[in-house]
Amino acid sequence: MQQSPDQIRRAYRQMRLIREFEERLHVENPKGEIAGFTHLYSGQEAIAVGVCENLRDTDYIISTHRGHGHCLARGCDPKGMMHEIYGRADGLGKGRGGSMHIADLDKGMLGANGIVGGGQPIAVGAAVACKARQDGSVSVSFTGDGASNQGTVFEAMNMAVVLKLPKVFVLENNGYSEHTGASYGIGGDLKTRTEGFGIPVWEADGFDYFSVYDAAGEAIEHARAGKGPSAILATATRYFGHFEGDPQNYRAKDEVKNFRETKDALKRIREKVTGAGIFTAEDLDSIDAEVLKLIDDSVGTARNGPVPGADIMMSDVYVDY
Ligand SMILES: Cc1ncc(C[n+]2csc(CCOP(=O)(O)OP(=O)(O)O)c2C)c(N)n1
Ligand SMILES: [Mg+2]
Known part of the structure; x- marks a missing residue:
């Protein structure tokens, strides 16, 4: 734990x-006020935060369909995100995209994506830009275990190696691709498959912030130093269904309960930092209370926010040359 208390x-x-x-x-989702699909990231927090805590302002990330955690970890405004998810005109995308299309270019957040593996070519492009700028910046893509079987990922890995790009592949194995177990869906294993491209892989416990932070630190440093692409392989679980409304009848009866009780990333970091005397439980409780209030305020304003009018709906569709 070489990080400062502030960090x-x-x-x-x-x-x-x-x-x-x-x-x-x-x-909130079952109340019917949120349009479209919502995929939740609870259970995987340590991965997004452990990676993004290593990033600089000039770096890029690209997310997946399960993108809220990546956006928040990169510093996107929670209120702007909540308004976007509710389809409000003052949301981060003016209410036109919703949960699966949150982007914030000012934060180097190049977007979530409804197309599994669709972020990969975009992240390669961003990595080309990083390399051309010669400022040590990197392009980071988040990829699920299911997405890792997509051709776009293999093409991106190959091109990143061929062009020696500062691209970091974050492989998040949460055990499922929709309802298909990773142990069934992945041919070979993710680590050796990635190494087959000549990309070094750092493995991390995806429930443990410090494990991910350390692994990501080394992988990102490799890419920053101009040594070519790198990968982080982190394993965790998702607490909720594939999408909100998924009955999850493909999971063992107490599977999620057991993960929550024995592995939980929030419990883990609390135990570590209170055990090491860095913070007291009360210090952390006061952070929890502040966050809860922020979320409550965000939902309150989002539920009553303005919907986008025709002027907004028709903007940013075509570029004027
Ligand atoms: C190209 C494409 N194929 C299939 C789908 C349908 N689909 C949406 S999410 C998903 C599973 C993705 O699994 P994984 O990459 O492990 O991410 P996770 O949902 O576990 O975060 C699938 C198959 C899609 N959106 N796009
Ligand atoms: Mg998955």
């Missing part, structure tokens, strides 16, 4: 923010 506090807050954002959406 650890920020990481804990980011993880709590993701957890409460998602747990609240799980409560």
Whole structure:
């Protein structure tokens, strides 16, 4: 734990923010006010935060269909995100994209994506830009275990190696691709498959912020140093269904309960930092309370926010040359 107390506090807050954002959406979703599909990230917080805590302002990330955690970890405004998810005109995408299309270019967040594996070519393009700028910046893509079987990922890995790009592949194995187990769906294994391209892989415990932070630190440093692409392989689980409304009848009866009780990333970081005397439980409780209030305010304003009018709906569709 070589991180400063301030950094650890920020990481804990980011993880709590993701957890409460998602747990609240799980409560709000059945009320029918949120249009479209919602995929929640609860359970995987340590991965997004452990990676993004290593990034600089000039770096890029690209997300997946399960993107809220990546956006929050990268510093996107929670209120702007909540308004976007509710389809409001003052959301991050003016309410036109919703949950699966949150982007914030000012934060180097190049977008979530409804196409599994669709972010990969975009992230390669961003990595080309990083290399051309010669400022040590990197392009980071998040990829699920299911997405890792897509051709776009193999093409991206190959091109990143051939062009020696500063691209970091974050492979998030949460055990499922929709309802298909990773142990069934992945041919070979993710580590050796990635190494087959000549990309070094750092493995991490995806429930443990410090494990991910350290692994990501080394992988990102490799790419920053001009040594070509690298990968992080982190294993965790998702607490909720593939999408909100998924009955999850393909999972063992107490599977999620057991993960929550024995592996939980928030419990883990709390135990570590209170055990090491860095923070007291009360310090962390006060962060939790502040985050809960922020989420509550965000849902309150989002539910009553303005919907986009025709002027907004028709903007940014075509570029004027
Ligand atoms: C090209 C494409 N194929 C299939 C789908 C349908 N689909 C959406 S999410 C998903 C599973 C993705 O699994 P994984 O990459 O492990 O991400 P996770 O949902 O576990 O975060 C599939 C098959 C899609 N959106 N796009
Ligand atoms: Mg998965």
